[in-house]
Amino acid sequence: MKTTFRNSIALGALAGALAVVPSAAFAQAGADEGVTEDEGRTIVVTGSLIRGTPEDAALPVDVYTNEDLAKQGVDSPLEFIKELPSVGAVLGDSNQFSTAAQGFQGVGSINLRGLGPQRTLVLMNGKRTIQSPGSGFVDTQLIPLFALERVEILKDGAGSTYGSDAIAGVANFITRSDFVGFEVQGDYTLVSGSDNDYSVSALAGFELGSDANLVVGAGWQHRSELPTTARDYTALPYTVNPSGFSALSTPGLFAVSYFDTGTGTVNTQTRPDRGCNDLGGFQDGALCRFTFIPFDNITEDEDRYQVFGQFTADLSDRVRFQADALWSRSDLESINYSPAFPPTQGPRGSGFLAAFTTSPANPGLPAFLAQQGLPASSATNPIVAVTNVLFRPYGYLGNPVDGDRGSGTGLASTEAWRVSGGFDIELSDTLTLDIDGTYWESEREAFAPGIIGSRLQAALNGLGGPNCTGTTPGVGGCEFFNPFVNAGPGNPTLGLANPFYVPGAENSIGLTQWLQVPNGTRDEESQFVIDMVLSGETGIELGGGAVGFALGAQYRKNKFTTDPLNDFSNLDVNPCFVLGDTSCVGTTTDGVGSFIFLGGSRPQRLSQDVYAIFGEVRLPVTDRIEIQGAVRFEDYGQPVGSTINPKGSIRFEATDWLTFRGSVGTTFRGPIASQVSPNSVTALEGFTAAGGNFKSKDIFGNPVDLGPETAFTYNIGAIINAPIGAGNVIFSVDYWSIDLEDRITTTPGNAIASLVGNGQTSGNDPVNCASPLANLITFSGNTCIQGTTTGLDISRVRTDFVNGPDVKIAGLDFSLTVDVPVAETVDLTFGGNAVWNLDYSFDDFEIQGVVVQQAYDAIGFGNYFRDPNTVPEWRANGFVNLAYDVFNLRYTATYIDGVTDDRCVNRNPCFSTSAGPTDFGIDSGSYTQHDIALTVDLELGGFEAQLQAAIENFTDSEPATAQLPLGFNPFIGNAIGRNYRFGIRTRF
Numbered sequence: 001m002k003t004t005f006r007n008s009i010a011l012g013a014l015a016g017a018l019a020v021v022p023s024a025a026f027a028q029a030g031a032d033e034g035v036t037e038d039e040g041r042t043i044v045v046t047g048s049l050i051r052g053t054p055e056d057a058a059l060p061v062d063v064y065t066n067e068d069l070a071k072q073g074v075d076s077p078l079e080f081i082k083e084l085p086s087v088g089a090v091l092g093d094s095n096q097f098s099t100a101a102q103g104f105q106g107v108g109s110i111n112l113r114g115l116g117p118q119r120t121l122v123l124m125n126g127k128r129t130i131q132s133p134g135s136g137f138v139d140t141q142l143i144p145l146f147a148l149e150r151v152e153i154l155k156d157g158a159g160s161t162y163g164s165d166a167i168a169g170v171a172n173f174i175t176r177s178d179f180v181g182f183e184v185q186g187d188y189t190l191v192s193g194s195d196n197d198y199s200v201s202a203l204a205g206f207e208l209g210s211d212a213n214l215v216v217g218a219g220w221q222h223r224s225e226l227p228t229t230a231r232d233y234t235a236l237p238y239t240v241n242p243s244g245f246s247a248l249s250t251p252g253l254f255a256v257s258y259f260d261t262g263t264g265t266v267n268t269q270t271r272p273d274r275g276c277n278d279l280g281g282f283q284d285g286a287l288c289r290f291t292f293i294p295f296d297n298i299t300e301d302e303d304r305y306q307v308f309g310q311f312t313a314d315l316s317d318r319v320r321f322q323a324d325a326l327w328s329r330s331d332l333e334s335i336n337y338s339p340a341f342p343p344t345q346g347p348r349g350s351g352f353l354a355a356f357t358t359s360p361a362n363p364g365l366p367a368f369l370a371q372q373g374l375p376a377s378s379a380t381n382p383i384v385a386v387t388n389v390l391f392r393p394y395g396y397l398g399n400p401v402d403g404d405r406g407s408g409t410g411l412a413s414t415e416a417w418r419v420s421g422g423f424d425i426e427l428s429d430t431l432t433l434d435i436d437g438t439y440w441e442s443e444r445e446a447f448a449p450g451i452i453g454s455r456l457q458a459a460l461n462g463l464g465g466p467n468c469t470g471t472t473p474g475v476g477g478c479e480f481f482n483p484f485v486n487a488g489p490g491n492p493t494l495g496l497a498n499p500f501y502v503p504g505a506e507n508s509i510g511l512t513q514w515l516q517v518p519n520g521t522r523d524e525e526s527q528f529v530i531d532m533v534l535s536g537e538t539g540i541e542l543g544g545g546a547v548g549f550a551l552g553a554q555y556r557k558n559k560f561t562t563d564p565l566n567d568f569s570n571l572d573v574n575p576c577f578v579l580g581d582t583s584c585v586g587t588t589t590d591g592v593g594s595f596i597f598l599g600g601s602r603p604q605r606l607s608q609d610v611y612a613i614f615g616e617v618r619l620p621v622t623d624r625i626e627i628q629g630a631v632r633f634e635d636y637g638q639p640v641g642s643t644i645n646p647k648g649s650i651r652f653e654a655t656d657w658l659t660f661r662g663s664v665g666t667t668f669r670g671p672i673a674s675q676v677s678p679n680s681v682t683a684l685e686g687f688t689a690a691g692g693n694f695k696s697k698d699i700f701g702n703p704v705d706l707g708p709e710t711a712f713t714y715n716i717g718a719i720i721n722a723p724i725g726a727g728n729v730i731f732s733v734d735y736w737s738i739d740l741e742d743r744i745t746t747t748p749g750n751a752i753a754s755l756v757g758n759g760q761t762s763g764n765d766p767v768n769c770a771s772p773l774a775n776l777i778t779f780s781g782n783t784c785i786q787g788t789t790t791g792l793d794i795s796r797v798r799t800d801f802v803n804g805p806d807v808k809i810a811g812l813d814f815s816l817t818v819d820v821p822v823a824e825t826v827d828l829t830f831g832g833n834a835v836w837n838l839d840y841s842f843d844d845f846e847i848q849g850v851v852v853q854q855a856y857d858a859i860g861f862g863n864y865f866r867d868p869n870t871v872p873e874w875r876a877n878g879f880v881n882l883a884y885d886v887f888n889l890r891y892t893a894t895y896i897d898g899v900t901d902d903r904c905v906n907r908n909p910c911f912s913t914s915a916g917p918t919d920f921g922i923d924s925g926s927y928t929q930h931d932i933a934l935t936v937d938l939e940l941g942g943f944e945a946q947l948q949a950a951i952e953n954f955t956d957s958e959p960a961t962a963q964l965p966l967g968f969n970p971f972i973g974n975a976i977g978r979n980y981r982f983g984i985r986t987r988f
Helices: 002-016 064-071 079-080 367-370 452-460 509-515 749-754
Strands: 061-065 122-126 150-152 171-175 179-191 197-207 210-222 253-260 264-274 282-284 288-291 298-299 304-314 319-337 357-359 383-390 407-424 431-451 515-544 545-564 604-618 625-635 642-653 656-669 682-686 693-701 709-724 727-741 744-746 778-780 794-803 806-824 825-843 843-848 850-853 874-884 886-898 911-912 916-918 927-940 943-952 978-988
Touching: 061 064, 064 150, 064 927, 319 431, 357 452, 407 515, 431 452, 452 509, 604 843, 709 806, 744 916, 749 778, 749 794, 749 850
Parallel strands: 122 171, 693 794
Antiparallel strands: 061 150, 150 171, 179 197, 179 978, 197 210, 210 304, 253 264, 253 383, 282 288, 304 319, 319 407, 357 383, 407 431, 431 515, 515 545, 545 604, 604 625, 625 642, 642 656, 656 709, 682 693, 709 727, 727 806, 744 794, 778 794, 806 825, 825 874, 843 850, 874 886, 886 927, 911 916, 927 943, 943 978
């Protein structure tokens, strides 16, 4: 077992030599050790399909072993990925206010070069693996970290080798196929303000005779809910960070209309409900600014499970069979949302202003009138109407269904499985045929709580509730919904008492559950892949050895289905404002759905077949010069079409200590099936032109002319690998460039709204109804009146998948590792790894001949409402590692450069409130995190034990500030704060 363990470390450590330079934060010791064969068989290195390609080939590959992650204190794929300087904004933490993250709670991603997770190909044991259904990217949270031997990160385009999606690079998670023994790992992490995180896993490996090996294991990870109220930097007042506030609330703004029987006139009195400041809000004139942030979480309560197995057998001297299987599940069963979402439409049409009315017979009205000093209804002065001018159900009173914090509650659950296997057949001493098949299937159910508009209106009139069968308000099981502040005892999440509460005026849990139902989808995607690769030597000898080659073919079939979770969410059943109504079908409001805020969806059944042929050649021109070339043809059929992509690379060993490398080629990504479907999905976005208020954004597929995107990529680098006394230094620098053309993206909804909104930020100014893009926006009342309709009247914005403007990105990668033996049993290693982003420029974005977004360079900006999200100029980490006998102590520092809010370019003031301007978050400030980890390796009788301890973010640095709802940029820093991890790993 020890020999196998040492070999697995050495295999990854070899990557530290020459062209394969590891991230300094996870640098390996013993970079001069290594093996080129696995149990006598030549291995396949990420980036090439030619067996026997040296690990120090021309491509920039970083390798991280299982031991590296343990020494660093990493206990999840997400934590590992977020440490990589070459990675941009990634999913994994709760960030429901980002449009890109909506619907992906609990899903992880990897986003090399910040090009988007769809442009990083993720493999498991060299084969494609499980994606989040309909997303186009792999859910990295499903990967079994406990079973990994190493991770290889190729930071170069690889479409010619692997096909679609590898524009930015490849992440290959490789499992321990020849592990023998029994290993148990347990971790416990103390996180202030939560119930802490913990995990446990077990892995067993068996030799089955002399020619077979079986590895099986299972793991469970629990992540506890961390409420926003546990961190002070989320609790910012409206005058500092207005983005976390809404003008729609309970307490709301109501208009009471009296009919004077003597004069025959109507007298309307408009009054804000009482208690805004008492319940934690900000009374802004007639408006109660409501903050939903205290009801939300920084991280959600989450459980992840994996079961993994891998079988390898030599069927003969020339035939090996290998297969692996993975089952994974991720459950988030209590996602916190606002107690109820605000209305962007009601049963009478689009718009939030006066979308609902309250019956004068509502039992909550008398207390409201008394608290306002307004007269009660009388025979001579009857109340004829009560209008909810500005209103959100529940608001500061909290949702009665959640008896703890009063939040709205949603769910996200993913269950997936994958099997992969095949045969390695040595046809001769120089030729190998690989035949492999992979199948994975992933099902995800997710919903958020949504209020049905027509039901809410019925309840405001006394005809609500699950047992209402009659037509008389408040009788025969029919209930009234009380919209006034007197309906609740206080703000449960902040523990504030309501001085205007009237006992007995509460809204019942049953009524709430009838009004607010799960709104979501059940998505399922599967993929079948078959690969055939013939590789080996041609028999042609050059100065550096035999010419190698690989020829192959691949077939992929994807199937994707999505179904609304229920008929309420199904736009085929409920397409109109009113539940059960179908009169809008065929009109401009077809598909608005019956919810006041969330959109619905329609069932879809999509499939896609892709065929590919490809080839590679390796030319060892001399002992010091090697050239490699590849080309791939991939066909998607109609309407997408096909693409051909070549690539070439060269490695030149100038001296024994200096190596140069370079690569150039084209790569591509084809649209996924959902992007060429005529249907749409609805997301939510805080549109700048609507004063930052969240509105619906409808995203439509493009079945007419959406084609593949292509990229021209090149990489030029140099590596120094030289001895220093008894030690060694490895330094590398690479310049990389990606020119992306016909980029698959959606039209920028925020930019469309801003163009039509005349560039406003307040939402109070008139929009341009004559704009050629006004037809892409639905306004209050489904109409736009010049000079009257304002930015706040934006209800929903249409966006479409298109081949958008070209993008050019470029930068420099640096890596340094210095190994200094101090004494016989003491080894000191230090180094660093950095990315300097030099260019990330976008061309003009045109829609219907109108430039909606002018060309820009994204570097140094938050890019909160434009691609590609946050792009710091610098990302870096550094480490110092001290190994003494059985002890290993590692200090790590991570640095992320600050960014400027892109919304503030050429705008002064950028943000304002009724109390004046605010500059909060315009410049985020940089972020530096300090971590320390200790491992102690012990031999205790018949087994080995490794004790682990780590303090992450031991200076308790806060994340970078941003004018976003949570008050921080989730991609610059750690929002969890200081935490302490303890673990133990035992091996038998």
